Amino acid sequence: MQVTVSPGIIKGTVTANPSKSAMQRAVAAALLANGTSIIRNPGLSNDCLAALEVAENLGARIKRTDDHFEITSNGIKPFYDEINCGESGLGIRMFTPIAALAAIPITIVGHGSLTTRPMHFFEEVLPQLDVKCTTQEGKLPLHIKGPLQPKNITIDGSLSSQFLTGLLMAYGAAAEDVTITVKDLKSKPYIALTLQLMAHFGVQVKEENFETFSFGKKQSYNATDYTVEGDWSGAAFLLVAAAVAGKAEVQHLNTASAQSDKAILEALEKAGTSILPGMFTVNIQKNGLKAFEIDATDCPDLFPPLVALAANCNGTTKIKGVSRLAHKESDRGLTLQQEFGKMGIRIDLQGDDMLVHGGTGIKGAQVHSHNDHRIAMACAVAALTADGPVVIENAEAVNKSYPEFYDHLQLLGGKIAVEANS
Ligand SMILES: O=C(O)C1=C[C@@H](OP(=O)(O)O)[C@@H](O)[C@H](O)C1
Numbered sequence: 213m214q215v216t217v218s219p220g221i222i223k224g225t226v227t228a229n230p231s232k233s234a235m236q237r238a239v240a241a242a243l244l245a246n247g248t249s250i251i252r253n254p255g256l257s258n259d260c261l262a263a264l265e266v267a268e269n270l271g272a273r274i275k276r277t278d279d280h281f282e283i284t285s286n287g288i289k290p291f292y293d294e295i296n297c298g299e300s301g302l303g304i305r306m307f308t309p310i311a312a313l314a315a316i317p318i319t320i321v322g323h324g325s326l327t328t329r330p331m332h333f334f335e336e337v338l339p340q341l342d343v344k345c346t347t348q349e350g351k352l353p354l355h356i357k358g359p360l361q362p363k364n365i366t367i368d369g370s371l372s373s374q375f376l377t378g379l380l381m382a383y384g385a386a387a388e389d390v391t392i393t394v395k396d397l398k399s400k401p402y403i404a405l406t407l408q409l410m411a412h413f414g415v416q417v418k419e420e421n422f423e424t425f426s427f428g429k430k431q432s433y434n435a436t437d438y439t440v441e442g443d444w445s446g447a448a449f450l451l452v453a454a455a456v457a458g459k460a461e462v463q464h465l466n467t468a469s470a471q472s473d474k475a476i477l478e479a480l481e482k483a484g485t486s487i488l489p490g491m492f493t494v495n496i497q498k499n500g501l502k503a504f505e506i507d508a509t510d511c512p513d514l515f516p517p518l519v520a521l522a523a524n525c526n527g528t529t530k531i532k533g534v535s536r537l538a539h540k541e542s543d544r545g546l547t548l549q550q551e552f553g554k555m556g557i558r559i560d561l562q563g564d565d566m567l568v569h570g571g572t573g574i575k576g577a578q579v580h581s582h583n584d585h586r587i588a589m590a591c592a593v594a595a596l597t598a599d600g601p602v603v604i605e606n607a608e609a610v611n612k613s614y615p616e617f618y619d620h621l622q623l624l625g626g627k628i629a630v631e632a633n634s
């Protein structure tokens with residue numbers, strides 16, 4: 213699919229899409245519980261749909277109604293010996309330890325960008341928990357055979373927090389008097405989100421300095437009612453769109469959320485935009501933009517909207533944490549440099565820093581998403597202040613996290629033409 217975004221003014225109100233990070237965790241917790249859980253405001257992005265399918269294959273029964281999902285489960289009772297996590301990094305890293313709670317051999321597959329992302333962590337860590345595990349030279353497919361036995365263990369958290377999320381979720385159903393110790397954990401707020409979600413489903417973990425995670429007496433997940441929060445990661449693009457090209461109100465955003473990407477507010481403030489955050493609404497307005505400095509090590513998904521913002525700020529913006537981007541849906545430091553380069557914006561990558569030379573004028577161009585949803589969305593936002601239309605190839609990549617994205621941008625006045633069969 214090819215989408216053309218023309219320069220224009222942003223004005224209007226929109227409701228944030230549901231957070232895929234929250235939804236995927238809730239589906240996993242509902243699978244681990246006994247009974248029927250209700251998930252309200254459910255996400256329907258590809259990553260969320262993949263999580264629902266995995267939960268079904270691991271034993272849950274799922275009923276979809278107009279506005280919620282009912283997930284009925286009796287713990288991990290796989291119907292099949294294979295699960296498919298689609299393109300979701302969180303999905304595979306969270307559901308692998310969960311699937312390993314079962315005693316049968318299970319093959320775990322995925323497609324697209326997921327087939328190139330690193331999984332060697334499992335080969336190193338799962339055998340320490342009595343799970344046999346093989347990969348294809350550190351990549352998919354994974355073959356596992358449990359049952360996983362929670363034990364005291366020390367892991368490396370520097371590549372991704374998602375492996376720890378998976379272990380925490382699985383330990384929640386089976387652990388007794390054990391501790392997970394983590395060295396050099398990155399993306400810490402995502403772990404706060406995991407612990408918050410586990411607590412909502414009745415499982416408590418004692419966390420200290422994001423280094424030790426202790427489980428006391430054996431616990432079990434309670435089936436419950438859960439409403440998925442609005443997604444700060446997707447909304448960040450809309451907030452930046454307003455900051456560079458007009459004004460907007462984005463509703464259903466919890467400013468007290470554990471989501472890491474609410475840090476977009478800090479960047480917008482540093483760039484000098486005018487923000488009015490309510491508890492569940494953010495109003496944002498263009499207001500003379502200046503280059504800024506921010507550390508995005510713990511909120512790596514913000515790089516693409518931050519680059520779209522920085523391209524519009526006079527001066528050189530410095531964003532720290534670029535090494536975190538190498539193993540996302542694309543090598544995002546490089547793809548941002550390449551695609552924004554086509555639009556006339558120079559980006560330098562210096563060690564762990566990204567330098568965006570903004571305020572030099574954005575040019576209309578033909579760009580490519582590299583099958584990375586956040587690259588497609590960043591280019592669409594950059595187009596709003598370009599000197600001509602920006603044509604985005606492989607624009608359907610947004611379906612991974614935010615299928616409503618182009619509709620939402622249009623609701624805010626974005627001029628968008630979609631060509632289905634290019
Ligand atoms: O737990 C999660 O929901 C996520 C964690 C982050 O990954 P890392 O921990 O690998 O940074 C983030 O980039 C990803 O989009 C979603």
Ligand SMILES: C=C(OP(=O)(O)O)C(=O)O
Nearest residue numbers: 299300301302513540541
């Ligand atoms: C990296 C992302 O997701 P995941 O790692 O879950 O595939 C993302 O949504 O940008």
